[in-house]
Amino acid sequence: MEKKTCKIAVVGCGVISKAYLNAIRDYFSVIEVVACTDLDAERMNKTAETYGIKPMTYDEILADPGIDVVLNLTNPGAHYTITKAALEAGKHVWSEKMIAVDLEQGRELVKLAEEKGVRLGVAPDTFLGSAIQTARYILDKGLIGKPLTFTASISRDYSVFGEILPHLRKKGGSILFDMGGYYLTALANLFGPVREVAAFTATNDPVRKGSRVDNDCKYFGEEYTIEVSNMVAASLKYDSGVLGTLHMNSDCLYTETTGITVFGTDGILYMPDPNKFGGEVKLQKLKAEPIVFPATHGFSVNSRGVGAAEMAWSIIRNRPHRGDMHMALNVFETAHAIETSSAEGRVVKLESTFTRPAPLPAGYLDNGFWGPTAEAALAL
Ligand SMILES: NC(=O)c1ccc[n+]([C@@H]2O[C@H](COP(=O)([O-])OP(=O)(O)OC[C@H]3O[C@@H](n4cnc5c(N)ncnc54)[C@H](O)[C@@H]3O)[C@@H](O)[C@H]2O)c1
Structure with a gap:
């Protein structure tokens, strides 16, 4: 059986x-x-x-x-x-x-x-949720023509999250390795493997004092160090030829700005926060305002x-x-390549596919x- x-x-x-x-x-x-x-x-x-x-x-x-x-x-x-x-x-x-x-x-x-x-x-x-699968449907059906470039951007306040979950300010837990997972996986599902990376990263104001008393934060008044980057500006080149910009800032406002915009030969695709399962996916065609595209897939709630x-x-x-682990490894290697490119001042080529x-x-x-x-x- x-x-x-x-x-x-x-x-x-x-x-x-x-x-x-x-x-x-x-x-x-x-x-x-x-x-x-x-x-x-x-x-x-x-x-x-x-x-x-x-x-x-x-x-x-x-x-x-x-x-x-x-x-x-x-x-x-x-x-x-x-x-x-x-x-x-x-x-x-x-x-x-x-x-x-x-x-x-x-x-x-x-x-x-x-x-x-x-x-x-x-x-x-x-990436298996309603929004990213609907975006994939739009792309696969050719509704924006050939995808050429994208911008992906997030701003967050990691003093909020980092004082609840200290792993977020340690190696392996920065905005790049934490939230970056959602962005890079959503993009991997659309465009395939990243091949080359050129980037800058930096840490604004690394030594802080715990400022929060909500959500069981245990660090009020205590000095702590942010051991990772909280600013990222990266250029990514995909095997498919797509070029894109990834911007991340975890020292901004709690009210987040998120999203991915894909620019194709025949249209523009607006995607919501890839950290969520649902959200509005919009399609813009020539001489038209963006329309909310009806969801083609399930799993729109958590x-x-x-x-x-x-x-x-x-x-x-x-x-x-x-x-699959091979996609996850390429996403992981991309995050590492972003840090390496910035540290060594060079374009980094990826091995994984x-x-x-x-x-x-x-x-x-x-x-x-x-x-x-x-x-x-x-x-x-
Ligand atoms: N918090 C979120 O909103 C969120 C969302 C999506 C994904 N994640 C991911 O989920 C993972 C966990 O995050 P979290 O927020 O639940 O963290 P958390 O600190 O609340 O929970 C992690 C748990 O793992 C336990 N643990 C650590 N090492 C262990 C070990 N060797 N053996 C057994 N238990 C061990 C800890 O004691 C803790 O209870 C992270 O990878 C994070 O990126 C978190």
Whole structure:
């Protein structure tokens, strides 16, 4: 009989685990979450109790033959160790972004997954959401003609986020490696692999004092150092010939400006924040105002876990999964190339490559407008 579900263990029961566990419970029947673990026993036990799953040590998870997939939701600094141990134990892994911290670690994990013949999928999975899949549909249908250039830009205030989640001001967690994951993955899904990078990065005002008392911030009045860049201006050249500009600033306003604009021979495509699943996608044609393009795909609300669910269906159906490690490695190498280009004052050529993931089937809107359910699209 065909296997119907993949059994998953969650490693890391922090902020994002709730979004995953709620969405998996509500939308993704292909995943059966059976266990969880965390270095913080209180978090682990609370998560286990809330979701009716078993608290286990990581060694117990690795030794359990009934667990197929490790869902790595730890902080970026722990991604490499947790993923490596799971791959070595012969388990499939879905990891939060980025794949690791150091480039060599990322390359090693991809090689290890290949050697072991197991899946490694890496977030963000917002690229499977309604907005980015609708943008892909517009592009693939030729509605803006040949895509030539893009601008991608985000401003954020990381004093807000960095005082709640200190990993955001450490190596592997800057705006480039954190939010950059969403932007570079959305662009990878549209244009394929990046080939060359020329960039400048800098850190404005690296020594700060904690200023927030909300959201359990523990650093009020304490001096801390921002160890990473908070300004990024990069030029990217894709294999497909597309040229683009990536601008990031994490020392600006909490009210964010986000978005990607793609300029083609026959039109302009306006995309919303790639950190979200939904949002308005607009198309502008010659001598016309931009129109909001009707969504062609489902998953418009917070659907974190859709990438892991798509990987679970791919394991069951024995076909490639979309949130593939080779795309994640090119995204990761691009972020590293941006820092290297700035540090060394040169154009950096990338080694990694990947084939663009197939788009999800169109027509499966959130309540199954054209089909039974949006999850059905993942099974095809
Ligand atoms: N917070 C968000 O909004 C958000 C959104 C999308 C993605 N992410 C990504 O999710 C990941 C986790 O982020 P978070 O915000 O949930 O962080 P968090 O600090 O709230 O949670 C991480 C958890 O992992 C645990 N952990 C760390 N090392 C571990 C280890 N070796 N073994 C077991 N547990 C370990 C920590 O104790 C903590 O409970 C990051 O990669 C982040 O980029 C976060």
